[in-house]
Amino acid sequence: MHPECLECGLKYEREPGYFLGSIYVNYGLTALLVTILYFTLFFTGWVEPQTALWLVAGFAAVFPVWFFRYARSIWLGFDHYWDPLPVESRGDVKEPYPR
Template sequence: MYEFCPHCGLRYEVEPGYFIGAMYVSYAISGGVALVLGFMLFYLAGDPEGWVYAVVVAPVMILIAPVNFRISRVIWLHYVAGIKYVKGL
């Protein structure tokens, strides 16, 4: 993630540890994805054994980690800093 916004020059990390709160947002996103995958496996695959859940959910969590990292930081910026998205900039 950039230190400064390439468009407007806004400094993203205003203090050390600013994005620690984004860790909780990331945890919620990961938990939601794992929960949805678990329900889908339960209902669509007929409640398979426990190892099937692990084999399906773990790789998905690894694959979404880079996207989750960025999305959680963006959500944290909007929630805490009050940064508003202006379409078309």
């Protein structure tokens, strides 16, 4: 991951541990999808409940690894929407930060 935006120079990681919040995004979406997937498989009867359990367990192991970078992106967007950096602390940002 680049330390800052190549277009506008915005520094991505504001402080150490900044992207810890992206874990919440990743976990939350994984848990939501696993719940929906399991109950869908369970109540439709497409597969045996034990098979459904193994399927969602596999999904829960693979999905967060694949979704890692997108979770960071969502976290970054969320944080910059609700808590934008003040103009004077944006470093060498080339142009006014779009709202």
